[in-house]
Amino acid sequence: MRQFAVIGLGRFGYSVAETLIRKGAEVLAIDRDEEKVQKISDIATFAVAMDATDEKGLKSIGIQNVDVAVVSIGEDIESSVLAVMILKELGVKEIVAKAITDLHARILVNLGVSKVIFPEREMGRRLANSLVMPTVHDFIQLSEEYSIAEIPAPKEFQGKSLKEIGIRARYNMNVLAIRRKVPTIEDEGETSYREETIISPSADDKIEAGDVLVVLGENRKFQKLSKLI
């Protein structure tokens, strides 16, 4: 598992760190606010209260050894830029940074970050997509024409194999994965479920009730498919 550093533990940074930790990653969490550090210290591999523009401090905690650093200092552009610059100088290979303006983003790109993100724009896009297609769980636009979407399998697909459904022939879409909820029962008799993902399913894989399909296809076809749900 790759090692990550998350610098800036505001709402966005905290959420990134928490999700990475939940997925089993080792996370070094940094913020200058001790309260925020305290909040994440129970779950993070290592949490430290420090100024992200303190080069010596960052070096002393071994930030140069992480695989990916996420700089989620949005509001303070100067600190964000300085932190990225220091991380680059220390040799961090992959840096993902949050930007709040286009100019901020351009500076980050010029500094050599791998990816710039605008969380609010991304959320806005996702919200709009979910309003247009409420049955689509998640939507990643790959180009003007193509996207990857998570769509609950329509009832008419249940019990049929992918070959029988003919998604590729009917909708010109490829099923990349099937997300399935597997019912479980705990020792105490409490019912629950766990999620499993069938990556690159075969044509003979059958769709079960409650499956979510991760499909790649043309944007206009998603609307057609989502009408079946």
Place this chain on the structure above:
Amino acid sequence: MSDEKREEMKEGEKGTSPGSEEKGKEIENLLEMGKFYYVNRKFDEARERFEKVLEIDPDNEEALLNIALIHELHNEPEKAKEVYQTVLKKHPESAAAREKLNRLSGL
């Protein structure tokens, strides 16, 4: 679960108009059968058992939680939320309903 135990529970299901002493036992049997069907992905049969529990005891928390869970498994989060809200109205202390409702609401 052994075949013997299942047979016992099926026998328990057959009982009609039980006395107050037997109600608890019947509910227990129905819940066990419901869970058995649930874990074997026979959701219609499971739901039927949980609804029977509610006919006997309309406030039964476990039956309601399981019905909500079946909605979740069928990608019906709005219906699941409604049921969790019902549980919280009837059982404001239900930590399971609160936690699941929060999760479905993105909190």
